Amino acid sequence: MLAVQKATPETGFALAEVPIPSPGGGEVLVEVEACGICGSDVHVYQWTSGYEWMKPLMPVTIGHEFAGRVVETAPGVTSISKGDRVTVWPSMSCGTCQACREAQPEHCERKVTLGLTRNGAFATHVTTPASQCFVLPDNVDFELASLTEPLCVGARAVEIGEVKLGHTVVVLGVGMIGLAIALMARRAGASTVIVVGKDDPVRLEVARSLGFSDTIDLAAFDLTTEVQRIVGGKVDRVFEATGVTASIRDGLSVLRRGGVLTVTGIHSKSVEIGLTDLVRNKHQLRGSHGATRATWVTVLKLLAQCGEEFRPLISHRVSLAETVHGFELSIRKQASKVVVMPKLAPANTKGKS
Ligand SMILES: [Zn+2]
Ligand SMILES: [Zn+2]
CATH class of the missing domain: 3.90.180.10 (Medium-chain alcohol dehydrogenases, catalytic domain)
Known part of the structure; x- marks a missing residue:
């Protein structure tokens, strides 16, 4: 074969x-x-x-x-x-x-x-x-x-990031995992999900076709300004799905005090972050990778109920x-x-x- x-x-x-x-x-x-x-x-x-x-x-x-x-x-x-x-x-x-x-x-x-x-x-x-x-x-x-598998990775990240009803969410990255996170965050009850790409017009268009009207192309727009414009401040949850180290600092810059940033990208470089800011902002930095058996059962039910989505x-x-x-x-x-x-x-x- x-x-x-x-x-x-x-x-x-x-x-x-x-x-x-x-x-x-x-x-x-x-x-x-x-x-x-x-x-x-x-x-x-x-x-x-x-x-x-x-x-x-x-x-x-x-x-x-x-x-x-x-x-x-x-x-x-x-x-x-x-x-x-x-x-x-x-x-x-x-x-x-x-x-x-x-x-x-x-x-x-x-x-x-x-x-x-x-x-x-x-x-x-x-x-x-x-x-x-x-x-x-x-x-x-x-x-x-x-x-199923990438949707599970997205669903698990949303569980780890603890998205709750009404939360405002920024997803950095418009690859499959970023889009899966955005879809699952919306299903988890997020009030606003902002999908962010950089010079990635084809995949940003896919995000819009999935119903995400708030998208930001960092090649043309500034993240902080746009997030401020869309939600009137900072957001409750940020997800990183880019594998680009700069996106960790970008993500922390738009995260409200007490917010959670969940990292899912595979990073080939390490990143320096200001820990005093992390402490004073009471930011939570979490990693999510893979999924659980329970996530698989949940996602297969979702595919049966609303697969066309x-x-x-x-x-x-x-x-x-x-x-x-x-x-x-x-x-x-x-x-x-x-x-x-x-x-x-x-x-x-x-x-x-
Ligand atoms: Zn995979
Ligand atoms: Zn074992």
Whole structure:
């Protein structure tokens, strides 16, 4: 089968022909129908710092935001059946570390991530433990289901940032996670959600198409002035989803006293912040990464109830052979979410370009 792999510690991916894997104990084999390109996959593609630990694992097939159909189950697997339509929580806990023993698998110290530390889903088939599978509600199609993982990351960030009814919120970043946070903050009851990008017209337009009328392009406007204009002061909550260090100081500058800034970006550089200001402003700085099993259940319910609300997040659909093209679209900020659909013929690539 065709698989998109990180084979060497340098920019790019290799398109490899590899055998279809067999499910091991407790596992199932999933035929992939849709797999989204994630911001973290882009970091791996570009080989920016923060992923050096992947070197000894190469070659590894990338791709962790996926949905598909179970085509084979290992003997003894009863929770999932052949033919089930599933999406998969790619973060697998060890079951034995202290966090796992304390029933907090999301904090596992030895977690394995499908598509980063074990072979993922930019391929026609992938194996996964049956315990990581969530059966899809009947009305959730595969491409919507492939959004589950990033929507969970957004939902979890909103839980960590404790968005409450009536809060004013600034989201820095218009990539998938920024948009997912904005959508979940609105669902959590925020009165105003301001979506901020920088020289990112295509994705700011996606934000507006999702109903966010308050957007700021930092290439043309000043953050403080615009936030003041929109909410008449500072905001209750800020979320950072850019990976750009300057955005942490930007975020703190528009956060009201006692407010919470939640960081979700992967930062290749460190940042200096004035701790006296942090203390006097009683600012809370929090980190959010991944999600919990409960978040997965919640987001799948949301997709079943109002899936169409989320579909505009998908801007492009490409075939497996065109995966690298999809990455280039993401890097050039020409796309919000690119979904790789292995069954799509290359010439059939759909979407704006
Ligand atoms: Zn992801
Ligand atoms: Zn563990």
